[in-house]
Amino acid sequence: IARIAWLSMGLPLEVAATTVDSQCGSSQQATSLGAAMVASGMEDVVMCCGVEMMTRVPLGSNMKDGVPMGESYMQHYQPTSQFMGAAMIAEEYQITRADVDAFGLKSQQNAIRAWEENRFEREIVPIEAPVLDDKGQPTGETRVIARDEGLRATTLESLAKLEPVPGQSIHTAGTSSQVSDGASVVI
Template structure:
């Protein structure tokens, strides 16, 4: 079997809903990172065997295989094929799983795994509506947005004995860590600036966006003053992932091909997993997926240097931490979806991009990336730096 390795990994900054990146279509965001990983590696675009991208709300501007449309819009060789997958929030992580597996199976020797979501332009759930108050999946309560996800997060919080103060405390930590990461320049190597002048005008947007827009000054008093997201709930806008726009991409190769091209293998997937979780709690996927991937890799949680657990809701991350007694100092050390944002179809790749750069920054070896996903799913991967 060939050994799949990561050669390049980049992401756009993440914009708020209606914010700096909202004037660009999803294809414009996604093609930027597709082109950037090729540019950084210095390879011929036609050498890419396949591209697989993640996108959750595949409707309107994000429909009809947005990954292929993004590639065609680059003007690069049309012979490179592309597919779009939907594993809910884990879509771009699953795209990386699939490209890695295709290389290991000797189907291709170069591939791009990526993801995109423009939640400003294609709001979550628009592909589910049949009319006011009606959803296509109404018979399945775990897929009835947004009630099910908020309800699942609240059930997890109460099961774990988490208080409003506990959740607010984590939201504050996420924002402070993200602000510190930007101040220290941690994201400089992974973020590709986005020129927004060619898109629809967005009042107040800079000409070139080079920072995550969701990071903000936060205080305990400010968080405590925010109303609950649902009646009698514990979560607020300060402890839930931000609705966002963004894209990310990872360039994979077989180790032999990378070395033949004079490129440095940077990381491998030690193992990967996609699992189902209890629909009553809906968002326990990271707990279940972590258990599976650690077992497959014959590792313990203490063996891992960094944990990137998607911050869909504060309770999801704190429940995962409780389940594994994980070291908070290794967990989402540069912030997460609460502070940086969560463009659904891009976040799985964004987490891998950030995990790789964090391992390189700290001379670490292993990172765990795990996500909760709609439909009661969980994704997890163990990234091992070469």
Template sequence: SSGLQAVAQAADAIRLGNADLMLAGGTESMSMVPMMGNKIAMAPSVFDNDHVAIAYGMGITAEKVAEEWKVSREDQDAFALASHQKAMAAIQNGDFKDEISPYEIVSHLPDLADGQRIITRNKIADTDEGPRPDSSAEGLAKLRPVFRNGQFGGTVTAGNSSQMSDGAGAVLLASEQAIKDYGLTPLARFVSFSVAGVRPEVMGIGPIAAIPKALKQAGLTQDQLDWIELNEAFAAQSLAVIRDCGLDPSKVNPLGGAIALGHPLGATGAIRTATLLH
């Protein structure tokens, strides 16, 4: 996401000597985006051409990934359930406390009884709202495919896809000199970053090409990785990447991912970076 790209650009600026301290991140308020006003009736012919179908949403690309990488509906639902279970366990253990900055929400609402008095309500936001403690395999199995159904045999549902969420995240990057000058204690060292292009109709499998490039630049091998944050845009895409790259599932998103925690598009990369740091 652009949040992760911002982190990479900040690191590049520091490595080039153009900056010493950079605050990089992203924000997204999907609840405020008017993207659901017009409902489009899909004609079956839309799905005949992948390059046309993908214009109607990333969900179609997830269906293509599930089809090409042979990711079953059952495996997608199981992955989604695990994401919720891991996220709930992390919240209960307080694993996100150090990376979340609580903030107060003040709401000013009219008193519906007389329409005159204004009621003020205060709420502290300090916990992710996405993870569902009541998620179950049975419940996920009952959900209908969102992007393909009926004769098209869809497998991607709202339950095994990432959630539309609001969120923000940021990280502070510093040069070695800045660390000394300001007495900072670094949480990690930025080593490498890579982007790779893939066919647009299967855009979610970009990490399959990007991960080897990033590892090569860093001089690392995959077995040296202990913790992997992989964005869960869709369970189908995540499983395709894990299987194709041969990633150890136990090392991928130990605290849950976007299916449970949400995917505020412009912020996700920075949020996942913050989770990795802590």
């Protein structure tokens, strides 16, 4: 992604561009590596980017038949979903459903307040995106997206009423990340 984006902007062919695939942590990892390169004197200026394409990740109804990680991966690691991993962490550190709901509520409140105070105004670039039909296919229309669409006004009471993710008791749709796409860049 990095190399194609760099060259697509008409920037110099001689400048290196590297893609880091750390899933949700790609932006953070790219920024850490870029900062280390500047601190070490290897580079004077770096551009660090991250892209998240959750709509392309095999989740729920988007799952395809087959083994997503391959046989050799499965020989070394147990297939553990993010929900299973989160439940194991919650058990180890004695985090309760009430703790998760309270954290989720505070996170939503902080994000809503930040948007209301325009804290992200200089960091968000509005983009034109295709409008999709019920089957996820482009309709030929477009719309401008300029704000996080995952924010929800919520209460502890409404979070407490949500059913947990199947197979566990702590995480719900109200305290889980939404499925969304995004990208970031820092120089």
